[in-house]
Amino acid sequence: MSQEISKIPQATTKRLPLYYRFLQNFANAGKQRISSQELSEAMKIDSATIRRDFSYLGALGKKGYGYDVQDLLAFFRKTLDQDEATNVALIGVGNLGSAFLKYNFRRNHNTKIILAFDSNSPHEGEKISGIDTFHPDRIEEKIEEFGIELVILTVPSRSAQEVTDRLAKTSIKGILNFTPVRISVPDSIRVQTIDLSVELQTLIYQIKQS
Known part of the structure; x- marks a missing residue:
């Protein structure tokens, strides 16, 4: 067992x-x-x-x-619950966010981005890389409508906590945070932060040490 x-x-x-x-x-x-x-x-x-x-x-x-x-x-x-799909939303369709939408976990993953938000998208929504994308003012509404459990956060640092506070009012279970901000969430939400600049600096340090 x-x-x-x-x-x-x-x-x-x-x-x-x-x-x-x-x-x-x-x-x-x-x-x-x-x-x-x-x-x-x-x-x-x-x-x-x-x-x-x-x-x-x-x-x-x-x-x-x-x-x-x-x-x-x-x-x-x-x-890993591979037989049960997890619906994912992406918030922030910049360079990194666009790459996520194009990749979209197609191979050997039980997760799929089915919803996105971007400040440049219209209120009524549009398709970006085949994904329904809305203006962030519809986050709470659409998160519940699409049954989203996990969010990928790729917004500018200045917006990270504000968006997180709004997400905390929904039923999501986790946030994959790609901003350098250490966001605060209630105990009901798990956060994993991936700071690419820190990862790069760590790699540089390890190379120099070896």
């Missing part, structure tokens, strides 16, 4: 979608079983880390046998 995701270390939960992606690659290649070492070589992650991650999830493998690829796929599909 696997543990609840909320009780698993955050570093492990971030690797779960990666495990699922690489297991799909193994399955597509016709592999029936794999070892932690094979997964380690494919993912460039230490095999001890993989075994530790899997130990948090329960007894997934058999000693001397390794891991059954289809069993693992089924496990991760259920753990």
Whole structure:
């Protein structure tokens, strides 16, 4: 029996979608079983880390046998709710937002952007990359109408908290924040912040240190 995701270390939960992606690659290649070492070589992650991650999830493998690829796929599909689609809204169709709309998680994802908001869009809405896009003054109305659970935030920094406060009044469950602002939300909403400038500076530092 696997543990609840909320009780698993955050570093492990971030690797779960990666495990699922690489297991799909193994399955597509016709592999029936794999070892932690094979997964380690494919993912460039230490095999001890993989075994530790899997130990948090329960007894997934058999000693001397390794891991059954289809069993693992089924496990991760259920753990990550891959059979249940999550409706996503994008707020801010600038350069980054436009890239999200064009990509739109088409491959091997259970998430899809079905709604967008941009200050340049008309009140009555328009299609951008095939996605219904409205002016932000309709955020509360359309979030509920489309049954949105997760929002990708790519607005200017000055607008981040104001938009977040409006989102907090809706029924969304999570925000993927691409602004450098540390937004405040109620406990009912989870936030994951991805600051591209910080990630770049971290990479530069690591390169220089090595």
